[in-house]
Amino acid sequence: ELKVEQNPLFLSMQEGKNYTIYCNYSTTSDRLYWYRQDPGKSLESLFVLLSNGAVKQEGRLMASLDTKARLSTLHITAAVHDLSATYFCAVDRNSNYQLIWGAGTKLIIKP
Amino acid sequence: DAGVTQSPTHLIKTRGQQVTLRCSPKSGHDTVSWYQQALGQGPQFIFQYYEEEERQRGNFPDRFSGHQFPNYSSELNVNALLLGDSALYLCASSLLRGRKAYEQYFGPGTRLTVT
Numbered sequence: 001e002l003k004v005e006q007n008p009l010f011l012s013m014q015e016g017k018n019y020t021i022y023c024n025y026s027t028t029s030d031r032l033y034w035y036r037q038d039p040g041k042s043l044e045s046l047f048v049l050l051s052n053g054a055v056k057q058e059g060r061l062m063a064s065l066d067t068k069a070r071l072s073t074l075h076i077t078a079a080v081h082d083l084s085a086t087y088f089c090a091v092d093r094n095s096n097y098q099l100i101w102g103a104g105t106k107l108i109i110k111p
Numbered sequence: 112d113a114g115v116t117q118s119p120t121h122l123i124k125t126r127g128q129q130v131t132l133r134c135s136p137k138s139g140h141d142t143v144s145w146y147q148q149a150l151g152q153g154p155q156f157i158f159q160y161y162e163e164e165e166r167q168r169g170n171f172p173d174r175f176s177g178h179q180f181p182n183y184s185s186e187l188n189v190n191a192l193l194l195g196d197s198a199l200y201l202c203a204s205s206l207l208r209g210r211k212a213y214e215q216y217f218g219p220g221t222r223l224t225v226t
Contacts, residue, residue: 031213042201043154043217050213088153097144097205097215098167101153 002027004091006102014110016078021105023072023089031092032072033099034063036085043088046074079109113138115204115218123224124192132187132221134202142166143185144203144215145177147196154201160185161207189223197225 003026013019023032031050035043047056049065049072056063060083062075072089086106090099116135124130136143142161146154156169160179179185189196199222205215 033215035217042219045214045216048213090153095213096167097142097159097203097207098156098169099144099146099154099215100156103153 002029002091002093002100004089004100004102006089006105008105009103010106010108012108012110013079015080018078019076021074021076021087021089021107023074023102025070025072025091025100027093028067028070029091029093030095032065033090033092034072034074035088035090037088037104038085046087076107081109081111083107084109115202115216117200117202117218117221119221120219121222121224123226125226126192126194128192129188129190130192130223132189132200132202132223133184134187134204134218135184136202136204137216140204140206140216141183142205142207143179143183144205145185145187146201146203147171148199148201148220150198157187192225194225197223199223 005024007022034046037043047063052067054065060077065072086104088104090101092099115137118133144159145157148154157171158168159166163179174190176188199220201220202218203215
């Protein structure tokens with residue numbers, strides 16, 4: 001059974017600092033997704049990582065994938081308050097959109 | 112492009128009742144997946160529809176059923192509602208094959224409260 005673990009589950013940080021969210025998964029998988037969710041809202045697609053060594057960046061967020069280690073990271077650079085949200089990673093084992101999700105990382109960035 | 116749309120936005124039902132939720136996928140997408148997200152948790156995959164058939168199913172009871180129409184829109188039906196069915200129900204739209212066959216976009220969700 002595929003399991004996806006995120007850590008930390010909660011992160012409070014100051015603006016301007018850097019931090020990394022980790023996503024570990026238990027079996028070989030084809031695709032890894034990162035989503036953002038604001039309170040009471042739906043899921044916003046951030047990144048889709050399709051191959052080993054894939055790295056994608058958008059603004060202050062950068063995601064990477066190491067399929068051999070079964071690990072993805074979401075790195076936040078010089079955090080700003082607007083990045084406060086819950087971040088989810090999700091794994092698509094067989095490229096069929098049946099995503100298995102982590103529990104989410106609630107990120108609070110203090111001014 | 113309106114993106115993925117869902118209706119209704121909010122719904123309150125009583126235990127034992129039945130509910131139908133609706134989803135229209137993003138233009139050009141042919142696959143609809145449904146997820147249940149309980150408060151404070153990650154989404155759980157319910158099922159997926161493609162070419163008007165249920166293609167995959169997660170670990171949900173038969174009380175949860177669905178349908179896909181020729182225009183790719185979809186419905187999620189839940190019978191004999193339980194208090195534990197209270198959640199945010201999310202519809203996700205994607206393209207099963209082709210160059211963009213990895214993108215998945217979510218609708219705004221339907222918040223279901225069972226009392």
